[in-house]
Amino acid sequence: MKLPESFYQQTNVVKVARQLLGKGLYTRIDGEVTGGIIVETEAYSWKERGSHAYGPQGAKRTPRNAIMFDKGGHTYVYLIYGMHYLFNVVTNRPDVADAVLIRAIEPLEGVEIMKARRGKLTNPFHLTSGPGKLTKALGIDRKWNGKSLLDNEVWIEDFGRKTPSKNIEASPRIGIDYAGEDAKLPWRFTLKGNRWVSK
């Protein structure tokens, strides 16, 4: 069952980041479905320096991050290092710019298609074990920014199982040293022991 709009409109983005572990992220392109189990997420709130929507005088809206100010249930996709697309789930109410970065998935459906999109790989665990890797495997690029997760192009499945807290590990977020003290927030969540978690 597809996650409903109410899930994305929850007001605690850290809680949503935890709840997304174990859910299924899918895309459908030309009728071909690819997807996998979310095994690594990071929460980003406009209130802290790690977020693209952070501003010293309050939330900062720019052309790039505008979609984060929309209501929860949209995608936020942007280009980083001039070559990788990163996929986020926009959460919370309109004008509250929170989002969850999906950092890794465990391949589940359309594996051969994902392999073809990724090109030559020596290690099978490298297929979707990073934020830039999974977008390439799922066929996500900048055109996907702002899509609704309630449609049939990109969506998140609830398999009806709750992930026990003991299987979730919290740690500081990756690659945001510029965020100062906020870089220490334990807002990265992983499924303990999963082989597709990024290194």
Place this chain on the structure above:
DNA sequence: TCGGCGATTCGCT
């Protein structure tokens, strides 16, 4: 308008 740099990945050493 200009210049520095990033929520990363991959290949080579």
Place this chain on the structure above:
DNA sequence: GCGAATCGCCGAA
């Protein structure tokens, strides 16, 4: 383990 790749964003001027 290190550095190149590669470009759009964003703050400063």
